Amino acid sequence: MITDIQKFSIHDGKGTRTTVFFKGCPLRCKWCHNPETQNYKRQLYFYKDRCRGCNSCQEVCKHQAAFFTQKCVACGECVTACNYSARKICGRDIGIDELVSEIMKDEPFYEASGGGVTLSGGEVLSTDMDYLLKLMQELYKNGISVNIDTCGYVPFDRIEKVIPYTDTFLYDIKLTDSEEHIRYTGTDNKLIIENLIKLSKLNANIWIRLPIIGGANDNEGHVNSVAELLKGNEISYSRISLLPYHNTGSSKYELIGYKYPGNDFYTPKEEDMELLKDRMTELGLVNVYIG
């Protein structure tokens, strides 16, 4: 199930890319800017500011859920009933042929820029593997470069299965300390680190992504420990991207009936991002970029 197909993306790997967002993720990062991709099921978006209080949605809802998203089964009845576009269903199943054909529309841009498609989420590797493999094989046959954007928190056999069809793994390291990882993402990082080491040993092309979250990991100690992790385990990578936190996803929480858990975070200053980048370079890491 997907939530969105984003065209002309330039931050999800080399060149111009189409990014496909899959629904479902095993992590609950407090800074997540795509909260609509966390749940594996379809969800209702409710745009409170567009609502005129006409109550048509309540009249059609068989689950008494029009304004109580917990009871909502995302049937979509109220979406059709609302004349003010205050409701939308998030998440749709899409056939492989339809998705491939959508992706192929931008083939000339991929060719010109060295881009392709990035399968993201959510956690794409935690979704239906049969579907994912068929999709990747199809794209591979069509000569499209496929990147996998992953948090790494999946059984390793899932990662291993997609290696033959993956150009680059965009691999997130959020925190190196296990307790802190649990505190901010809801899960331990042992599996994530183990999988990264295994993936590197198989000579996969890895692009390390470090979300830098003001108030959580925007400090030298964090980049020092990432450097230690990468060097100590001889992890090979083609690039390290430092990604500054932004709160652009915060408004989406309310739409799906969630409370934004990241109010204490802030966007790191540009000069602080530069210092972290310089520190990583000083520690002997190469190809370190902001963004």
Ligand code: SF4
């Ligand atoms: S149908 Fe639309 S406008 Fe009317 S109460 Fe429901 S959400 Fe609001």
Ligand code: SF4
């Ligand atoms: S999507 Fe269905 S269950 Fe959910 S509020 Fe609308 S009518 Fe009710």
